[in-house]
Every structure is written in C-alpha cells, then in structure tokens.
Amino acid sequence: MDSRITVYDEKMKKAFEYLEADYAAIRAGRANPHVLDKLRVDYYGTPTPIQQVGNVTVPEARVIQIAPWEKSMIREIEKAIMTSDIGINPSNDGVVIRLVFPELTEERRKDLVKDVKKKGEDGKVAIRNIRRDGNDAFKKLAKEDVSEDEIKQLEDQLQKLTDKFIKDIETLMDAKSKEIMTV
Numbered sequence: 001m002d003s004r005i006t007v008y009d010e011k012m013k014k015a016f017e018y019l020e021a022d023y024a025a026i027r028a029g030r031a032n033p034h035v036l037d038k039l040r041v042d043y044y045g046t047p048t049p050i051q052q053v054g055n056v057t058v059p060e061a062r063v064i065q066i067a068p069w070e071k072s073m074i075r076e077i078e079k080a081i082m083t084s085d086i087g088i089n090p091s092n093d094g095v096v097i098r099l100v101f102p103e104l105t106e107e108r109r110k111d112l113v114k115d116v117k118k119k120g121e122d123g124k125v126a127i128r129n130i131r132r133d134g135n136d137a138f139k140k141l142a143k144e145d146v147s148e149d150e151i152k153q154l155e156d157q158l159q160k161l162t163d164k165f166i167k168d169i170e171t172l173m174d175a176k177s178k179e180i181m182t183v
Helices: 003-024 073-083 106-144 148-181
Strands: 040-043 046-049 054-060 063-068 097-100
Touching: 003 106, 003 148, 040 073, 063 073, 073 097, 106 148
Parallel strands: none
Antiparallel strands: 040 046, 054 063, 063 097
16 A cells, blocks of 8 residues: 555544444443543542543443442542433442443434434544545645656545445444444
8 A cells, every 4th residue: 555545544544443432432221331431530639540440340231330449439430420421320339339221212222323323424524534635635746746647546545445434434333323222
C-alpha cells in the first residue's frame, strides 16, 4: 500500500475503533463491565478508572459486582456511578458494590437502536471526511509534478478503503442493533 494512503488508513481505523468502543459501552440488557470504562473515581486526588481500584466481575447475567481493594473507596465508586449516565443505582454491603441491570423495555430497546444507528452514521461521516481530506491532499500533488494517472490511482485506492470501512461500520451497526433487540 502506498504510504500516502497508509496515513488515511490509520485515521479510518482510529475512527472505526472509536465507534467500537462507543458501542461496547451501550448496555444491551446484560451486564457488561465496559459500561464502567469511561467512569473515573477520585483516588487520592487522581481521576482513576474503576477497574484500577477494584475487581470488576459479572457473577450473574444482569449483575456487575465491584470489589474495591480498599474499603474507603466504596463511597467514591458509588458517587462516580451515581453521577454518571449509566442510570443504575449501586447498592453495597460494606464489602462489594452491586449494579443490578433491569430488563430493558421494548421502547428502551428501540431508543438504544436509534442511538446505535445515529452513532454509526456519525462514524460513516467521519470516514467520508477523512476521504475528502485525502482527495484534497491528492489534488495538491498535481502542483508537485505527480501525474494525473497517479493521482487518479490514489483516489481510487482511497475510495476502496472508504467503501471497506463503511461496510465494516454497517456490519457492526447491524450486529449491535440485533444484540439490543434480542430479549
């Protein structure tokens, strides 16, 4: 692959990986520890991921259990969960914190699917913007004595790359929508 194309391949990969991470944080009725990935707790003045201050497990299909390594962290972890947009109230027994995920209603599932589709469309727009930037850069190469055929070839390669990532996003979108709608 041409090094001028590799730059745009890397950018598209990053956009796709960002979307994957976003989808991992969407809960689909089952407990998924990834919903905690973006949460930070105050650990001696430093914002720290929950996974680094305790053991996160999924003992049952709809329960996440967090066992902090220091009991003093229970209050901090609960505070981080309650101020987040997860929408679940934590409960603790003095040793572990439990997050019980309720069954999703049909209406909530449909809202989540709409959200998944919107994020997927945003991902496609990001990929197309990268393609546009690439094509603009290739057009500027004409001033540097690069042949029209070579520029056309670069644009074709970039289009094929764009098509591949758009197809990957659609596949990911369909899979996540199916996962959410599965009861």
